[in-house]
Amino acid sequence: MTATTFQDKAAACWSGCKQRHAEFMANPHLSGGQKLAVHYFTVAMVLFMAQLLFGLLAGLQFLFPSFLYEILDFNVNRMVHINAMVVWMLYGFIGSVYWFLEDESGVEIVGLKWGQLAFWVLTGAVTLVVLVYLFIQFGAGNDTSLWLINEGREYIEAPRWADIGIVVVVLTFFYNVAATFAKGQWSGIAGVLVLDLVALAGLYLAGMFYVTNISVDQYWWWWVIHLWVEATWEVLVGCIMAWSLMKLLGVRRQIVQTWLYIEVALMFGSGILGLGHHYFWIGTPEYWFSIGGFFSALEPIPLVAMVVHSVYDSGVHRFKNSNHPALAWIIAHTFGNFLGAGVWGFMHTLPQINLYTHGTQWSASHGHLAFFGAYATINIAFFYLAAQQARGNVWMGGDLANGWRWKAAAILLNLGVLGMTVALLIAGYEQSFIERAVEGSTWAGYFAAQNHPWFMQAMVWRMVFGLMTAAGGGLLFWDLVEIGKGEQRPAAVIASQAE
Amino acid sequence: MTEQIPPRWASETFWKKTAIWVTGGSFVLLVVLTFDSLAKISAGGPRVPAYSVINKDIGYRFDKSKQRYQPVIGDDAPLFGKSLSEEEAEKLVDLGKKTVQAKNCMNCHTLLGNGAYYAPDLTKAWLDQGWIAKESREQMMLNFLLDPEKNARTFGSNRKMPNLEITQQEAEGIVAFLKWMASIDTNGFPHNFRALGAED
Amino acid sequence: MLIEPVALSDFFLSFFSAALIILLAALYAALFAWSKIAGRRSLGIAAWVTYFALLVCVALFSYVNHFSGYWLALSLLMALGYGWMPRFIWRLCAATHQPDHHHHQPGGHHD
Numbered sequence: 129m130t131a132t133t134f135q136d137k138a139a140a141c142w143s144g145c146k147q148r149h150a151e152f153m154a155n156p157h158l159s160g161g162q163k164l165a166v167h168y169f170t171v172a173m174v175l176f177m178a179q180l181l182f183g184l185l186a187g188l189q190f191l192f193p194s195f196l197y198e199i200l201d202f203n204v205n206r207m208v209h210i211n212a213m214v215v216w217m218l219y220g221f222i223g224s225v226y227w228f229l230e231d232e233s234g235v236e237i238v239g240l241k242w243g244q245l246a247f248w249v250l251t252g253a254v255t256l257v258v259l260v261y262l263f264i265q266f267g268a269g270n271d272t273s274l275w276l277i278n279e280g281r282e283y284i285e286a287p288r289w290a291d292i293g294i295v296v297v298v299l300t301f302f303y304n305v306a307a308t309f310a311k312g313q314w315s316g317i318a319g320v321l322v323l324d325l326v327a328l329a330g331l332y333l334a335g336m337f338y339v340t341n342i343s344v345d346q347y348w349w350w351w352v353i354h355l356w357v358e359a360t361w362e363v364l365v366g367c368i369m370a371w372s373l374m375k376l377l378g379v380r381r382q383i384v385q386t387w388l389y390i391e392v393a394l395m396f397g398s399g400i401l402g403l404g405h406h407y408f409w410i411g412t413p414e415y416w417f418s419i420g421g422f423f424s425a426l427e428p429i430p431l432v433a434m435v436v437h438s439v440y441d442s443g444v445h446r447f448k449n450s451n452h453p454a455l456a457w458i459i460a461h462t463f464g465n466f467l468g469a470g471v472w473g474f475m476h477t478l479p480q481i482n483l484y485t486h487g488t489q490w491s492a493s494h495g496h497l498a499f500f501g502a503y504a505t506i507n508i509a510f511f512y513l514a515a516q517q518a519r520g521n522v523w524m525g526g527d528l529a530n531g532w533r534w535k536a537a538a539i540l541l542n543l544g545v546l547g548m549t550v551a552l553l554i555a556g557y558e559q560s561f562i563e564r565a566v567e568g569s570t571w572a573g574y575f576a577a578q579n580h581p582w583f584m585q586a587m588v589w590r591m592v593f594g595l596m597t598a599a600g601g602g603l604l605f606w607d608l609v610e611i612g613k614g615e616q617r618p619a620a621v622i623a624s625q626a627e
Numbered sequence: 628m629t630e631q632i633p634p635r636w637a638s639e640t641f642w643k644k645t646a647i648w649v650t651g652g653s654f655v656l657l658v659v660l661t662f663d664s665l666a667k668i669s670a671g672g673p674r675v676p677a678y679s680v681i682n683k684d685i686g687y688r689f690d691k692s693k694q695r696y697q698p699v700i701g702d703d704a705p706l707f708g709k710s711l712s713e714e715e716a717e718k719l720v721d722l723g724k725k726t727v728q729a730k731n732c733m734n735c736h737t738l739l740g741n742g743a744y745y746a747p748d749l750t751k752a753w754l755d756q757g758w759i760a761k762e763s764r765e766q767m768m769l770n771f772l773l774d775p776e777k778n779a780r781t782f783g784s785n786r787k788m789p790n791l792e793i794t795q796q797e798a799e800g801i802v803a804f805l806k807w808m809a810s811i812d813t814n815g816f817p818h819n820f821r822a823l824g825a826e827d
Numbered sequence: 828m829l830i831e832p833v834a835l836s837d838f839f840l841s842f843f844s845a846a847l848i849i850l851l852a853a854l855y856a857a858l859f860a861w862s863k864i865a866g867r868r869s870l871g872i873a874a875w876v877t878y879f880a881l882l883v884c885v886a887l888f889s890y891v892n893h894f895s896g897y898w899l900a901l902s903l904l905m906a907l908g909y910g911w912m913p914r915f916i917w918r919l920c921a922a923t924h925q926p927d928h929h930h931h932q933p934g935g936h937h938d
């Protein structure tokens with residue numbers, strides 16, 4: 129291709145994109161905040177696909193260690209895999225909040241223009257960070273590398289400049305949320321949401337500085353990771369669910385808010401000190417055995433409570449619902465959160481057993497099911513709600529055109545992740561015996577466990593189910609682009625809870 | 628009004644207050660515990676030795692009274708044959724820690740059991756029997772970090788550590804960092820680790 | 828030492844009983860709630876049987892994890908807490924969902 133034809137093609141592509149974007153911005157079915165939300169959802173889905181791709185690459189390297197050796201090493205693939213995950217989930221959350229902000233506050237978003245600018249800045253920054261991860265990968269052992277390339281701390285590897293950028297963007301988001309509620313109406317949901325966002329953003333600061341002392345480093349690192357996923361993210365999802373239950377199922381506000389407070393009490397009451405389950409072996413004092421053990425044993429309680437509540441609701445109210453894919457994913461969320469966080473979390477949380485499971489594929493087994501079950505699912509549910517509204521609040525009940533697609537996507541994704549989780553569980557179980565208990569976690573002991581047939585087969589099965597997951601992900605992407613496009617029937621009308 | 632609906636204990640305001648008190652209480656407790664823990668894990672504190680511990684011999688042994696493994700600080704054994712002041716030691720360990728972050732070691736290895744599971748845990752890497760003997764250890768570690776491909780072991784797995792363009796100085800820093808990390812009291816993790824040169 | 832780790836031969840029992848504690852707690856809670864809704868005695872009995880199995884699992888879990896002293900409080904908490912919690916949540920559900928006729932628009936704002 130000559131330089132000029134390339135230029136022509138690029139120009140055509142660019143103007144095509146611009147046109148599609150202009151068309152989207154003229155969509156009459158969405159409010160300003162909802163259009164911004166769809167922007168976030170779109171990037172979230174792209175990053176989700178990237179997460180799956182790099183997960184596959186990393187998984188393949190367990191089977192074929194020379195695959196991409198010294199080109200895209202395991203650490204690079206893994207970093208992109210888990211960073212893409214954290215970022216797409218945060219995009220999904222931000223989008224969801226923008227989605228209902230105007231409805232909940234009763235006024236238009238105060239700084240929509242700023243919100244849009246922040247979106248483009250953040251997306252540009254994320255792109256740049258990923259390009260640097262992939263093409264520069266690492267630098268020398270000095271501050272410049274930590275500021276410009278990566279910080280080398282799991283999940284929050286983003287270089288310091290990007291950290292600061294993220295904080296600025298999040299402040300814009302936070303301003304929009306708080307100021308919009310302040311201008312319109314406050315509600316219980318608004319109050320919990322705003323305070324939770326303060327905590328979520330504040331925690332990020334705990335991961336933004338360098339220390340030599342690795343024990344202190346990991347002490348604060350866990351504040352970010354644990355207090356995000358086991359406290360502030362759960363409550364954020366609680367706020368999103370509270371609004372959804374009200375709007376979609378017509379549940380009364382007072383009920384929804386009471387339960388949101390109950391959830392906050394249970395989640396924060398167990399989750400905040402449950403942090404102790406990460407302080408058994410990093411140099412911290414022994415009292416964390418008792419504190420971490422006790423409170424993390426309480427952590428499954430809110431998840432069991434949700435079971436009682438859903439049985440109560442489905443038995444007593446028999447809600448109708450107008451968006452089957454979204455409801456299916458909300459159900460997947462309830463089960464996934466319960467199994468991944470509640471059951472898988474509790475199995476390895478006490479120090480008596482964590483001494484042997486710590487830092488093995490056991491953690492990866494739990495990590496996959498918990499992140500997928502608790503957070504991927506609920507985001508996907510929201511993407512379907514957005515798709516329904518964007519296409520003109522169309523029918524998304526039974527006998528949907530091409531309804532096989534969302535079902536197949538959901539089945540492949542859920543079974544795929546469950547299959548990976550079980551494979552990793554077997555690998556971790558074997559590692560806890562051979563590497564941790566018998567061989568004492570030495571270099572040789574590590575490889576004794578890696579070379580064990582159970583482990584090697586588990587890695588094969590992880591890839592099989594990983595491919596299944598990726599297939600489901602691809603279908604999901606396609607479905608979200610297409611669902612409801614030719615649909616003429618309006619969405620089923622849901623009456624408010626009649627009592 | 629006959630009876631309050633819903634009853635007080637199931638009302639929105641009751642749970643709002645409960646949520647605030649529970650959250651506030653847990654958080655205050657966490658902050659108090661954090662002050663205490665940070666004091667105990669500062670370098671030179673009771674659980675995390677000062678950086679100059681790299682001037683000493685470090686072991687890891689089963690402690691009968693505590694019923695768990697425990698680091699043991701022994702006689703003088705200066706790293707690379709040079710006894711360092713506290714400041715010099717901190718500077719060297721700091722270079723190692725920075726290199727560990729800049730090269731993204733934690734997305735292959737675990738340190739103190741946290742990180743990735745593609746490569747061995749490095750908590751007690753300094754004490755690993757893979758370095759054959761105390762006399763050969765320092766040089767072998769440097770050689771390995773400088774050229775992990777040529778010095779690969781892989782135990783038949785063919786899973787090699789890539790060359791990360793580590794300089795001589797950085798490698799020395801990493802070894803100092805690993806030696807210092809091995810001296811941290813990790814409450815008995817990893818269990819059953821038989822250290823290089825541990826008699827019995 | 829504050830803990831005595833699980834013995835090598837008991838790893839499986841520890842994982843298995845831990846998983847069952849949470850699963851049975853949820854099953855018991857669901858059966859309990861369902862028996863209330865359906866008003867069927869058989870479901871109530873099933874709930875009690877599940878709760879009994881839960882107690883057995885708590886005992887087994889405490890045994891293989893060498894619970895003593897402080898840690899036994901955790902066993903007690905699990906046994907009593909998981910028994911009582913579904914009842915409490917149920918009562919809470921019933922109480923919060925009571926009809927409330929005045930001044931609240933369904934789904935509307937109430938501040």
Ligand code: HEM
Pocket residue numbers: 282357358405406424425427428465468469470472473474476477478482485486487488491492494495496498499502740741742
């Ligand atoms: C949705 C909620 C949760 C998510 C997303 C989640 C995710 C994760 C992830 C990704 C890790 C691995 C971290 C690493 O890279 O080192 C982890 C570790 C851990 N999680 Fe969770 N988790 C959740 C809830 C829970 C709950 C409820 C419990 C306890 C009952 C729990 C117990 C643990 C423990 C003990 C570890 C440490 C594993 C180790 O020692 O290596 N988690 N979690």
Ligand code: HEM
Pocket residue numbers: 179180181183184185186187206209210213491492493495496499500504545590591593594595597598742743744745
């Ligand atoms: C295409 C399917 C996938 C494959 C093949 C895959 C593969 C991997 C691999 C190889 C690792 C590194 C584990 C290690 O250090 O040994 C990893 C880590 C991780 N993945 Fe995935 N993954 C996939 C999908 C997902 C999904 C859907 C999620 C969640 C939504 C997820 C969340 C995570 C998390 C949280 C970790 C870090 C775990 C830890 O540190 O304990 N992955 N994945």
Ligand SMILES: [Fe+2]
Pocket residue numbers: 354358402403405406
């Ligand atoms: Fe945690």
